[in-house]
Amino acid sequence: MADLPKIFEDLLALAVENAASDVHLKTGRPALMRVAGQLVEAEMAPLTAEQLNAFVDATLPTRFRERWARDSQVDYSFDRMAQGKGRFRVNAFLQRNQPAAVLRLVKVKPPQFAELNLDEKTMLKALELMEGLVLVCGPTGSGKSSTLAAMLRHVNEHSALHVITLEDPVEYVYADQRSSFSQREIGIDVESFPMGLRAALRQDPDVILVGEMRDKETFETALHAAETGHLVLSTLHAGTAQQAVQRLFEFFPPEQLSLARRSIAASLKAVLVQTLVPRLDGEGVLPAMEVFIVDSLAKRLLADGQFERVPELVEGGADVGSRPINQDLVRMVRAGKVSKAAGLAASPNPKAFEMNLSGISIQSGRIIQ
Numbered sequence: 001m002a003d004l005p006k007i008f009e010d011l012l013a014l015a016v017e018n019a020a021s022d023v024h025l026k027t028g029r030p031a032l033m034r035v036a037g038q039l040v041e042a043e044m045a046p047l048t049a050e051q052l053n054a055f056v057d058a059t060l061p062t063r064f065r066e067r068w069a070r071d072s073q074v075d076y077s078f079d080r081m082a083q084g085k086g087r088f089r090v091n092a093f094l095q096r097n098q099p100a101a102v103l104r105l106v107k108v109k110p111p112q113f114a115e116l117n118l119d120e121k122t123m124l125k126a127l128e129l130m131e132g133l134v135l136v137c138g139p140t141g142s143g144k145s146s147t148l149a150a151m152l153r154h155v156n157e158h159s160a161l162h163v164i165t166l167e168d169p170v171e172y173v174y175a176d177q178r179s180s181f182s183q184r185e186i187g188i189d190v191e192s193f194p195m196g197l198r199a200a201l202r203q204d205p206d207v208i209l210v211g212e213m214r215d216k217e218t219f220e221t222a223l224h225a226a227e228t229g230h231l232v233l234s235t236l237h238a239g240t241a242q243q244a245v246q247r248l249f250e251f252f253p254p255e256q257l258s259l260a261r262r263s264i265a266a267s268l269k270a271v272l273v274q275t276l277v278p279r280l281d282g283e284g285v286l287p288a289m290e291v292f293i294v295d296s297l298a299k300r301l302l303a304d305g306q307f308e309r310v311p312e313l314v315e316g317g318a319d320v321g322s323r324p325i326n327q328d329l330v331r332m333v334r335a336g337k338v339s340k341a342a343g344l345a346a347s348p349n350p351k352a353f354e355m356n357l358s359g360i361s362i363q364s365g366r367i368i369q
Helices: 006-017 049-059 062-071 120-127 144-158 193-200 216-227 241-249 254-267 296-303 307-315 325-334 340-346 350-357
Strands: 022-026 032-035 038-041 073-080 086-095 098-106 132-137 162-167 180-185 207-210 231-236 268-278 285-293 361-363 366-368
Touching (some): 006 022, 006 049, 006 086, 006 098, 049 098, 062 073, 120 144, 120 285, 132 144, 132 241, 144 162, 144 207, 144 231, 193 207, 207 216, 216 254, 231 241, 241 268, 241 285, 241 307, 254 268, 254 296, 268 325, 268 340, 285 307, 285 325, 296 307, 325 350, 340 350
Parallel strands (some): 132 231, 132 268, 207 231
Antiparallel strands (some): 022 032, 022 098, 032 038, 086 098, 268 285, 361 366
């Protein structure tokens, strides 16, 4: 591979310095960086096709060159750790017959629970299960990957386990501490999530991270891993614990639902649903979380298909660690971390939030002061 042109070395350094999540390179315009969720144009001359071809030539591994020539698009990673610029996941492609690329900055150091304002007791409750399926849910951009990274960092620091991650793309890089990590990137190290999961079961895993439950085959394979004594962590797009549970059953046709209910009820251990709330000091956002711990009562109700009872289980499950998102929002407002207005905007039940903030809570139809 050729040396990376200086214009891109400088651009990557700028992206790291500004904590950009992505860098967009496009023929005919200056580079764009996504900073705090917004695209910001770099102060530079428009990029030329020759410059972008030189970028791909300098960073594309030899084994992917035939794919690039054949398909005019390719996924790959390249490392600039030695230069202090981190590791990048690249999707190079043609648009209007001109080269372009989007780079995702892979975070080297996973965060700690405290950095993300996550309740450590809740996180440890999910991790101490050590088998079964734990889902971290929320919309795109709600910080699911960061929460999972904090969980795996804790595992790495405190447990001697084999952790296998299957990601598209790899979001964080883990240096082995007490645990041994095998990180596999979809499309580069392994063809698909199901293929990686099947292989993982033959690689003596303790914990398996599946970046996203995308389809029935992935979910069924992950469910099998959870049923056979492994802790499986994954993400799902869902706004509440009830929605998350219902989405799991959407993977199955009607004739398989009865068996699926029993299997999911036996394997699902916890559902964590988070949303991001603006900080009161204006310095970014904080996650607020709904927690659903699947105890013996929840297992029976899920096996019976009584998904409408999940909110009730969340509200009344404080003794097993469940809690509604309002409880987290109230905690952050009282701690001066988010405003009351932000808490109201994030709450799925603003009236209940107002009552909770004034010291009144409702559990199983009873008002408690």
